[in-house]
Amino acid sequence: MKIVFITPTTALRRFPIYRAGGKIYGQSNSITGPLILGGILKRAGHDVSVYEELNGGVNYRKLLKDTDVFCFSIMTSNALRAYELADMVHEKSSARVIMGGMHATVLPEECLEHADQVITGEGEKDSAHDSQQ
Ligand code: B12
Known part of the structure; x- marks a missing residue:
């Protein structure tokens, strides 16, 4: 199964100049949760990729062609972007959308409107x- 983990990032932080600044000031540490889960799934035989929008653009057009499951890791600060992406995935593909992380743990019902x-x-x-849908 092809599984893609995405940690979304707000519009301001997707600005190339912000990303460049982040690299200089060393803020672009990879987020641990998706890496741990991705490693487990990879060892179980799945084709896994992990992306962080903070660190670079993601080619969604390519990923939408053959991804079976999109996994979004969300904090409150990036939740709206995750919902936007989840809605886009549902609109343009038949992939399953799973959400987890701090915000999803606190407000699962809100996330289920998109996942x-x-x-x-x-x-x-x-x-x-x-989801009941
Ligand atoms: C370390 C840390 C950071 C590090 C991350 C470095 C790294 N290598 O991971 C740094 C300093 C970069 C960071 C930055 C930020 N952080 Co921070 N961070 C933390 C901290 C202390 C620990 C997170 C962690 O690594 N936990 C260990 C991992 C293994 O657990 P996890 O991430 O929760 O993931 C597990 C589950 O959540 C779940 N899960 C996660 N994602 C997914 C996805 C799917 C699909 C599934 C099924 C499950 C799942 O499974 C994972 C494994 O068990 C937490 C506080 C805390 N105690 O949790 C705050 C925390 C997550 N950060 C927070 C914030 C606000 C931020 C920033 C937005 C701050 C800012 N203003 O810039 C940025 C965002 C960075 C980004 N890239 O977007 C808040 C989020 C609050 C909220 N309501 O969402 C927290 C909770 C702190 C707080 N109390 O305010 N952070």
Whole structure:
């Protein structure tokens, strides 16, 4: 199965000049959660890629062609961008959308308005909330 993890980033932080500044000042640390979960799924035999919008543009047109599952890792600050991307995935492909992370853990019902499934707590073990649609 082709699984893609995305950590979205707000519009301001997607500005090339902001990204360049981040590289100079060393803010572009990779986010640990998706890397851990991606590693587990990779060892289980899946084709996994992990992207962070903070660090560079993501070629969604290419990914939408053959991705089975989009996994969004969300904080409150990037939730609106995650919802925008999730809606775009549902509109343009038949891929499943799963959300997790701090914001999804606190407000799973809000996330379920845009995701097929929300995982609260640690992705390795915690509970799943499914969309009724
Ligand atoms: C370390 C850290 C950082 C580091 C990250 C470095 C790194 N290598 O990961 C740095 C300094 C870069 C950082 C930056 C920011 N952070 Co920070 N950070 C943390 C901190 C202290 C720990 C996060 C962590 O790594 N946890 C360990 C990993 C393994 O756990 P995790 O990320 O939660 O992921 C697990 C689950 O959430 C879940 N999961 C996560 N994603 C997904 C996705 C799917 C699909 C699934 C199924 C599950 C899943 O499974 C994962 C594995 O168990 C938390 C506080 C905390 N105690 O959680 C704040 C925290 C997450 N950060 C926060 C904030 C606000 C930010 C910034 C927006 C701050 C800013 N103004 O710039 C930025 C955003 C950076 C970005 N790239 O967008 C807030 C988020 C609040 C909120 N309501 O969403 C927190 C909660 C701190 C706080 N209390 O305010 N942060």
